[in-house]
Amino acid sequence: MYKKLLYFIVIMFFSLNIFANTGPDEIVRKTADDVIKIIQQDKDIQAGDRNKIYKLAEEKILPNFDFERIARLVLGKAWRKATKEQRAQFKYEFKNLLLRTYAVALSKYKNQKIEYKPMRMKSTDKIVTVKTEIVQSGAQPISVNYALAKQEKGWLVIDIIIEGVSLVTNYRSQFASEIRRNGMDSLIKALAKKNEANEK
Secondary structure, three states: OHHHHOHHHHOOOOOHHHHOOOOHHHHHHHHHHHHHHHHHHOHHHHHOOHHHHHHHHHHHOHHHEOHHHHHHHHHOHHHHHOOHHHHHHHHHHHHHHHHHHHHHHHHOOOOOEEEEOOOOOOOOOOEEEEEEEEEOOOOOOEEEEEEEEEEOOEEEEEEEEEOOEEHHHHHHHHHHHHHHHHOHHHHHHHHHHHHHHHHO
8 A cells, every 4th residue: 555655645745844933734745745746746746756756856855754763763673683794784774765765756747736624732742743635536535644743843743644644654663574584683783685676
């Protein structure tokens, strides 16, 4: 399901970093408007220019994610047991995996529309959820919610929930299975191999 739906999330988090002092729901709304406009005007992205898409994703999407926190959440207990070197290697390969996932997603945007749900939050909240629906012609709306955590430089994404399924939980299940069978180093090698294959 994630391979099919992940491309919807890209239109939401293209340049959050320019809205550091803005509320999380307004960040999502403003970002979506900018992203949709850029994609519609960029013929190279629409044509699938891989280098341009990768650069776009790396510069405008990934900086809006708290990778340190996501890595901890995804690995769970395995993070605490991992060595400093293993943690660094995992973050590098996992970040590259997400980069390529979002790059592919970016190239597949086809005029979907976004509906925003009302959000309630307190001024003291450190983690909030921004709820949206992706509306597609001839298909059921897709629920896409974003968990953001407040950081010094603003709000950063720590999880994405598509149709009730958490991105973090999904990866945690996959990675935990590999770690149980073959260990942390095996997971890192598997991610590296997948990233290498995606380069071809």
